[in-house]
Amino acid sequence: MSTPSRDAIVRLSGVQKIYKLGKVEVPALKGIDLEINAGDFAVIAGPSGSGKTTLLNLIGCVDVATTGTVMVDGHDTGTLSESALTRLRLEHLGFIFQSFNLVAVLDAFDNVEFPLLLQGKLNKAERRERVEDIMASVGLTDYMHHRPNELSGGQRQRVAVARALVTKPRIVMADEPTANLDSQTGHQIIDLMKKLNQEEGTTFIFSTHDPKVMSQADRSIELIDGLVASSEVADDGRLDTPQTALV
């Protein structure tokens, strides 16, 4: 368990999440205290059903805790309205999904541009510049006008990464971003994320089963049965490759 830190961008204390399935209450998280610092490249690991996704959802502001507080970039998500949470996601967070979740009928450019449209802050030229920049940094300049079904899995996920980063969010959430990719492509994606993490200082929080991915993290949180089993910070910014597979 980590101690409170001043530059913690995510702070959870006493967080419980209980799902109700009919009359049965299923506790997914049983009391989590956790801090993630700005600029962390954090991995949440743990076996299936350990509460990884639930934890990511709470941090990603797509769900709220049953008890306890979740502070994201200074906002207590428990006190925010649905609309404010959505706003928070739009302004401060980026999302990368396991199956990329691109809008199938829009091309890569439009998909990446979409969050900017939702924000409504930039004019067309500015949006274009921003999109082109981010597409260049994920290496898809030549594929901007391809639709998702015209791209490979890795290319799609790179589009998704671009979409998550185009708004310059403080935090990017990624739920098993490499699960649907072959390992080589997966590593390229992780490398890309790592690069952006280092260049932009964006906080990355992702869940994974992949030991090689975990080795890239500078912060590792292991969940078992709804509780934090271990929370390590690599001294050299790098975690040792775990000896025990967590899968």
Added chain:
Amino acid sequence: MTGTLIRIALRNLLAHKVKTTVVGGILILGTIMLLLGVSALTSMDRAMSQSLTASISGHLQVSMADAKDKFVLFPSLIDGTEIGEVSDFPKVRKALESLPQVEAVIPQGFDYGMVFGGNLMDVKLAKLRKTHDDIAKPGGQGAYIATRDHVRRIVELLSEDLKNLEAITDEKSRGQETVQGINDVRHAAQPEFWRDFDAQFDARLNFLENKVAVMAIGEDFLFIRYMGTDTARFRKHFHRFEMLEGKPTPPGKRGIMLNHFAYEEFFKHKTARRLDKMKERIEEGYTIADDDQLQDWQRKNVKQYKEIIWQLDAPSAAKVRAVLIEAVGDQKAPDLGSATPHPTSATQAEAAAKAKPAVADKVPQTQEQKVRAEMVRLVSTFFDMNDTSFSDRYALFYKEIAPRIRLYRAKIGDVLTVRGEGAGGYAKSTNMKIYGVFQFRGLEKSILAGAVNIIDMMSFRDLYGFMTADKVKELAEMQKAVGVKDIARDEAEDAFFGGGDDEPSTNDEAGTDDALLGEAAGDAVDPANAATAAVAGAGKTGDAGFDEFADVDMKQGAQRWSDSLLNRVYTEKEIDTGVVRNAAIILAPGADEDDTKAAIEQRVKADKLGVQVLNWRKASGMLGDFVSVIYIVLLVAILGVFGVALFIINNSMVLATIERTREIGTLRAIGMQRRHVLWMFIVESLVLGIVFGVVGSLVGGAIVQWVGSVGIPSGGNTTVIFLFGGPRLFPTLAAWHVGIAMVMVALVTTASTVYPALLATRVTPLEAMQEAEG
């Protein structure tokens, strides 16, 4: 943002081809239906409006405000007709015509009347009298004998006809008068009656006129519908009026103009009319072999051979016989017995069968009867036409037979005796010269508008039963002439035929004895001859009143009185003053109907005119309603189609929402607000509506254009013809039709998206995340 949403919408349409095709097809269909329906109805409304307002109703109608019933142009059986009388028409006219929006206020009055006269027997008896008087002239002897023999033939045929009547009715059901009448006819058919006919001419003719002619009442009277109006001003302001034959009633004169439709339908020889109708129907593609209606007319023509035979005098009969022998040769006569349509009981059928030999198969006793029996066979065989022989025989009929019979029971130039129903108090007859035959353009075949004949205002008032100045004077003249001091009200109408005349007759032929003897169905437009038809006809009405004056030489007096009226020219003031039941208002060009109505109502109120104003639609009663009913039916049909569209679009959008849960969840996760999700769906439905609304409008517009160029056929149905304002309706497309269609489609698609869109807003961002579990 909306731009991207539209892009998403368009691409989603392309992505889901089957769904798009189904939904789009329904929307296109609905749009086409809407366009066709609305444009057809608008055109129908306009056609009807134009043909009605410019032919009969005017744009607005005024009638008495406090009347029991509202004015209805074409009253149905349940419509009351007590619409009152406009109390001071000149004042109303002056007040309303002072409004700039009003072009003219035309006095009117609609009513039904009975037409007498034109009975074949009467006409032939009048001719018999004339030929008898002219017997000394060159060729007079022959003309007299031919006419006499023709009358005899008619009496004999009548007698045989009455035998049939006796055969199919029992004695008790026949009244005393009928029994006496049958005996009189039988008496006149005896050879003894004719043996000394020439010697006993006056007595015999009298007997025929007074006792026998009444029994030939079959085709004696008919109902006509008429509109009394200021004929000159009517013609000026009602542009659909057009003369076909003859000339219009001269300004200020008494007279009737017959509607071509009514003239053909009611005045034409029935067999000829049926042949005309058959021809029309055959031209529409029906065949005698298959069509019940054609077979029915056919049967009637065969059965009603008398309609032809009666009318033929000996020379004509001989000629027709020769023609028919050549045409039908020795073909077997059709079975007249089996042609009896639908006998109401077995007894009747039996009786009819028994009666049949009396006509067709009777063993001829004399040469004359033999010839007559052959004629019956020839004529009925001739009219037993089939699809092959029809056109030849139709032509032959008009070439050889029609010129030898009276094709119309009254001709232009004849004087018609019309008896009004007497809505104003008591029934009244009046004589009117037939000036011509007209039609309302666009309503040529309409049974409703086509039934309206036009008479002058003065005659209308006579028939309506109000005492006009003329009538008061007429009564006084009659009383003076016949020495009767008091004439009971119910006798007054019959007393019409008495009296002298102080006014000089302007007609140089009228008032002479010759005029009395003219044949009603004379060849030329000859008022003198024509007047006789009226007299003969009036004689037919003879009830108690007639006999009372039997000894007075009334006919001459009546003739002169009649002529003086018929030749009198009334001033516009006279026409306007007196009973006016309602008045048609013609708007100045460009004036708005509703605005003008309001302005008139204001004026009516200010001047205390006491009249009410109806627009033509209201005034046309059932018909105006009819268009509204069609509107409602169309609306229901369109709502049905759009209801289905709504259901299908709704369902497919719900499915789409479910399919797109992940996508929506993703968009929600990356920061899309619920209202944006809602907007996204609405944009999609609008795009759907606009795309297919436009396609539907283009296709529908093209169809309307095409239909508008070829026209929608009325199918010959007279009511439809009326509604179409002609035999075909030519719908035209207006911008607002497309507007309505687009709005409708947009509404439907949006309405059908509400539920799925609300479902979509409930999708949480979690849906995007639940990868591992799902």
